[in-house]
Amino acid sequence: MSLIDTNNAKQIRPPFLISCGIAARPNINLSFSNITGFPIGDTNPSSSLDSEEWPIKAIADLQGDGFPLDGSCSFYASAAGSEDGKIGLMTHIGGTGSLTVSASSEIPALTIYTRGEGTITAGGVSYEARGVNVIPVNSTSISVTFTSTDATARMEVQSIIPGINLSWDNDSIISIELNLRSDLSIENSQWAVSEIEIQAYYADDISEAVSTIADNVPIWYTCGYTGDMSPDRRFYLSEPVTMKDNIITIKGRDASGAFIKTTNAAQILNTTSGSGKYDLYVKLMHFIQDAGITLRSKESAPAKTSGSVERSLIFKANTSDVIIQNIINLSHTGSYWPTFVDAGIPKLTHSKPTSKWDIYEADCGDVRQAAARNVSRIASHDEYGLHSRIVRDNTAQEIVRRHVTADTRYSQNAGGYYWKLSVSNAKDISVTAESIWWTAILNTTSFGVIGYEITTDGEIVEHESTIYQNESVVKGKAASIIKLLSSIIASPKRAGMTMVVDPIAYGQVFTESVLLYPNYNYLFNRSNITGSFIWKGDPRMQPRDVFTFHRLDGTTQTCTIETIRLKHKEGGTQAEITYRLGVC
Amino acid sequence: MAWITPKTDWLETDRCTYEDMNRIAGNVNEICSISLKANYTQDDVVTLTECQNIIIALETMAELAGYTSDETLTELVTADSYNAVESFTLGLKTWIDLLLRQTSAAIYSGDGFYVGEDKYLR
Numbered sequence: 001m002s003l004i005d006t007n008n009a010k011q012i013r014p015p016f017l018i019s020c021g022i023a024a025r026p027n028i029n030l031s032f033s034n035i036t037g038f039p040i041g042d043t044n045p046s047s048s049l050d051s052e053e054w055p056i057k058a059i060a061d062l063q064g065d066g067f068p069l070d071g072s073c074s075f076y077a078s079a080a081g082s083e084d085g086k087i088g089l090m091t092h093i094g095g096t097g098s099l100t101v102s103a104s105s106e107i108p109a110l111t112i113y114t115r116g117e118g119t120i121t122a123g124g125v126s127y128e129a130r131g132v133n134v135i136p137v138n139s140t141s142i143s144v145t146f147t148s149t150d151a152t153a154r155m156e157v158q159s160i161i162p163g164i165n166l167s168w169d170n171d172s173i174i175s176i177e178l179n180l181r182s183d184l185s186i187e188n189s190q191w192a193v194s195e196i197e198i199q200a201y202y203a204d205d206i207s208e209a210v211s212t213i214a215d216n217v218p219i220w221y222t223c224g225y226t227g228d229m230s231p232d233r234r235f236y237l238s239e240p241v242t243m244k245d246n247i248i249t250i251k252g253r254d255a256s257g258a259f260i261k262t263t264n265a266a267q268i269l270n271t272t273s274g275s276g277k278y279d280l281y282v283k284l285m286h287f288i289q290d291a292g293i294t295l296r297s298k299e300s301a302p303a304k305t306s307g308s309v310e311r312s313l314i315f316k317a318n319t320s321d322v323i324i325q326n327i328i329n330l331s332h333t334g335s336y337w338p339t340f341v342d343a344g345i346p347k348l349t350h351s352k353p354t355s356k357w358d359i360y361e362a363d364c365g366d367v368r369q370a371a372a373r374n375v376s377r378i379a380s381h382d383e384y385g386l387h388s389r390i391v392r393d394n395t396a397q398e399i400v401r402r403h404v405t406a407d408t409r410y411s412q413n414a415g416g417y418y419w420k421l422s423v424s425n426a427k428d429i430s431v432t433a434e435s436i437w438w439t440a441i442l443n444t445t446s447f448g449v450i451g452y453e454i455t456t457d458g459e460i461v462e463h464e465s466t467i468y469q470n471e472s473v474v475k476g477k478a479a480s481i482i483k484l485l486s487s488i489i490a491s492p493k494r495a496g497m498t499m500v501v502d503p504i505a506y507g508q509v510f511t512e513s514v515l516l517y518p519n520y521n522y523l524f525n526r527s528n529i530t531g532s533f534i535w536k537g538d539p540r541m542q543p544r545d546v547f548t549f550h551r552l553d554g555t556t557q558t559c560t561i562e563t564i565r566l567k568h569k570e571g572g573t574q575a576e577i578t579y580r581l582g583v584c
Numbered sequence: 585m586a587w588i589t590p591k592t593d594w595l596e597t598d599r600c601t602y603e604d605m606n607r608i609a610g611n612v613n614e615i616c617s618i619s620l621k622a623n624y625t626q627d628d629v630v631t632l633t634e635c636q637n638i639i640i641a642l643e644t645m646a647e648l649a650g651y652t653s654d655e656t657l658t659e660l661v662t663a664d665s666y667n668a669v670e671s672f673t674l675g676l677k678t679w680i681d682l683l684l685r686q687t688s689a690a691i692y693s694g695d696g697f698y699v700g701e702d703k704y705l706r
Contacts, residue, residue, distance in 0.1 A: 040629055060630035060661050066601035067630075069594055069663040075632040093627045152626050 003228035004538065013536060015571050016223045020176060020198055021167030022237070022250055024217040028103050028162045030110075034143070037097030038157070040076065041089035045099075048081030049088060052113065052159040057085035063093050063153045088158040094151040102141045103162055109209035110135045111165040114146065118155040121145040127204060129155065134164050134202075136209045164213055166248075168200040174247060175199045175569040176221065178233070180343040182543035184562045184584040186375055186526050187499050189329045191321035192563070194254040194343040194543070196221060196235045199247055207243035219252040221344065223539035223568070230539035231296075233344025255293050256342040259321035262291040266433035267315040268419055268479070269509065274307030276511040277336050281350050284327050284338055288348060291320040298348040302336065305512065312390040312419040312479055313507035313517070314433045326504045330518040333511065337583075341544050353583060355558055357538070357547040365534035372528045376496030378520045379487035382503055386520060387485040390507035392419050393478040402472045404440035410472060411437045417506075418476035425472045433479070442470040481506045490524040499523070527581035530562070537566050537575030546583050560584040585610035585622055587677065590670035594663040602626055608669060612638050615677050616645045635659050642672055651679040 007013045030050045040059075042048040059076040060067045067073045081087060091097040101110060112120060114129045121127075122135045122144045135144070148155040176199075181192035196219060219235040235252030242249045264287065271279040278301050285298065315323055324340060331338045337352035361367055380386040399414050404425065413435045414421055421431045426438035451463045490496070501520070509517040541547075541564055549557040560583055565576040588607045602624040609622040620637055624630070639657045646653065653675050655668040 060600070060635075062600075062602040062605065062624055062628050062630065063626050066599040066604070067661065068596075069598050069600055069661060069666055070596045071660065071662045073661045075635045075659060075661060076629040077632040 003225040004230070004540065007225065008536065008538060014225070015170070016539065016568070016573055017170060017225060017229070018173055018176065018221075018223045018568055019167065019169050019229070020173065020200075020219070020221040021165070022213070022217060022219050022241070023165050024213040024237075025111075025161055025163040025165055026107065026214075028105060028107060030160060030162055031102045032099050032160070033102065034098070034100040035089065036099075037091055037095060037146075038089035038099075039092060040087065040154075042081035042086050043078060044080040045089055048086040049157065049160045050162075051081075051083075051086070052111075052161050052165065054081060054083055054086045054159075056158050057081075057087055059087060061090075061154075064150075086158075088156055090157075091146060091148050091155045093154055094148050095154065096145060096147045097155065097157070098143060098145040100141060100143045101137075101160060103137075104140070106140050107137050107162045108212040109137055109162075109164050109206065110142070110144075111159075111161050111163065112144070112157070113159040115156040115158060116148055116153050117150045118146060118148040121147070130203065132166065134166060134204070134206045134209055136206060138208075164206070164209060166200075166202070168198070170571075172201045173198070173568065174201060175567070177568075178221070178344075178564070178566040180541075180543050180564040180566065182341060182343075182562055183325065184526070184544075184560060184580045186372070186523050186528065189325055191256065191259055191325040192543075193257045193260075194235075195238070196233070196250075196252050196344070198250040200250075201246055202243070202248050203246065205243070205246070206248075210241040210243050210248060213237060213241045219250060223573075231345050235344055254342040254344050255346060256291075256321070258291045258293065259324060260319055262320040264290070264315070264318060264320060264323060265435060266317045266417065268417075268431070268433040269313040269315065269507075270419060271311050271313070271509050272307055273309040273311070273510050273512050274305040276307075276311075276509045276516050277302040277350070278304045280327065280331060280509050280517055281338055284324065284340065285348055287320050287324050287327075288340055288346075293342070293346050295346050295348055299350055302350055307512050309510070310392070311508060311510060312392060313505055313509050314390060314417055314479060314481075315505045318504055322504055327517065330520060330522065331516055332522045333514055333516050333519055336511070336516065339544055341542050343542050345542065347542075353544070353546045353560075355546045355548045357541060357545060358550060359535060359547050359577075360550045361533070361552045362550075363535060367531055367533040369529060369531040372530070374494055374496030374528055375490065375499045375523060376494050377487055377489045377498040378501060378523065379498055380501050380503055383483070384481045384503075384506055385483040385486040386488060386501065386503060387508065387518070388503075388506045389482045389484055390417075390419065391480045391482055393480070396420070396422070396475040396477050399474040399476050401468075402474070403444040403468065404442075404470070404472045406440050406443045409437065409439050411435060412474045414474065414476050417479040417481070419479040420477040421474065422476070423472050423474045425470050436474060438472065440472055444468055444470045444472075488520055525582075526584055529581040530578065531559070531581070532576065532578040535575050535577055537564075537573045539566065539573075541575075541577075544584070547579075549579075557581060558583060585613060587611055587614045590674045592667055592671045592674060594666040594670070596663045598663060600630075600661075600666065602628060605630060608666075608673070609634075609638060611670075611673050611677070612641050615673065615680055616641045632659065638669065642669070642676060645680075646672070646676055649676065649680055649683060651676050 058073040118129045146155040180194045183192045217237045221233045238253045239251040335352045421436040428439045430437045453461045559579040562578045605624040609620045655672040
């Protein structure tokens, strides 16, 4: 059992360890010169100091009360620091060392990692060394002096990097609020972006430096107990960092915030009845990755079967948030359950989730439950209805001939939907439902030919014409849309409301003879019961996680988490959870 | 530097100070009649070369004196390796002292051969 689980089971849980930070390093490399006063160190400080990821090597150092014999140290050998480990620079005990830091362009600040008691002096200002210090620079060069204030110990300079790279723990975190979201609505379900807000203490006034931190800088957060920390969540700065009265406020959102900014041209998805699950899942993955999301983990694509009935589906031009939410909302069939959750840990799966957590109502505040009106009918006013079918024309029509120059990029709008577009004399081809892009391989060349014609009068007339070689010829097989159904009703019939939707795609995806997408019928099965409660919280929980809710009356319910508002404040942790009954 | 009784009960939780390094190197100097660095201060680090010199000196002297030991001397910075070095040093010192006393006894008793406390072969 994990430490978090063990402690969650206790009536009074020990406080979580929390760690978070911001990594705002600009793409600038530093160099170091005039290095004096450091008798021990790497032989390549210009590269080793500016590499904060390289681990620090502990050496057999006799400062203070000596070095441990637990195998964590090695004897000092003059050598270059590397990815396997570095020493940095070390002063004499009680000594002073200095160096000049230079950057290729102006930097607002330096983040300096040190060990030992002492001061850091730069730009005429002295700072107490705190392990990690942010030093304002606003220049391309600055001289920095390190002075040990412990007569028996050294100042050790481990890393100096451009920009602001700050981390906080329980001692300096004032509050953290995470809003981890999904949208499990039956009607008008929309992609929900997750957010974080950190308030933390920092002793020096670096308000000017933090105001320069650019948007989308990574923010990280983890929580748990020593040896059992939750997976790192990654968010990205969404508002300017502020600092007031030594409190820094950082606001960020998860990577899926990029979905809304990513516009997709109309896309074609050609499937067979044996490859529907696979093709739809891979297409979903491409929509996610094309928006710039790096998946932390993903389930392998489902296996294909031998079904050979061919179909096409056309996603209309749309932003990624609309398409992705629509696919994960309308593709539930049997155990096939494509789901994408970000909330700082982007993960893509296709297997129907099972209960992952147990929550006891006895541990919760008041549970509030609500029931929305049932949906009895789903309809669309789209000209092609709620459900439509793509009819494929198997004849390739010539759409255009282009005179091209080798290694030049071209595009062609085909002027309608095509389930297959191709082009000759081309490489690096990419295709949507309406357009094609390619790079020409060969130059188009031309030459004149002379033809002769005998008129009815018996005269011979000469004709000169031009023949072209190596044109790029765009051809397409047309896709036409047929309306199938304007609406569907719940079976068995029930009272309720009519839900009007605007389909984002034409056509259908099947697995064998079962409709995979868009499966509006599934929405009739989604529970109209929702609820919320306040609980002690668990930093590992994600939106769309399924949990078993142990009610006070001894019954259990299977529920799906819709949102989690996780708050760390005043030494405690609390979560406000909203959920929907059933597996969504 | 005078001989100082080695510490042979190092634990992983112990820390090695400059005084320990001076004892270890000083004892090696004492029994090997060499001059390894034995004036460490808190401002020093122990280098790999210095560690290797201690091991080489001990192994060389052991070979000259015909001393054998089960201890394996390594360059690792662990309690075991420190126990090995200091135990080896102590064993070598005892062996050399024994040889010296044997030589004295042989001189004292003519053809006799000293084999241990108060025992002589004639």
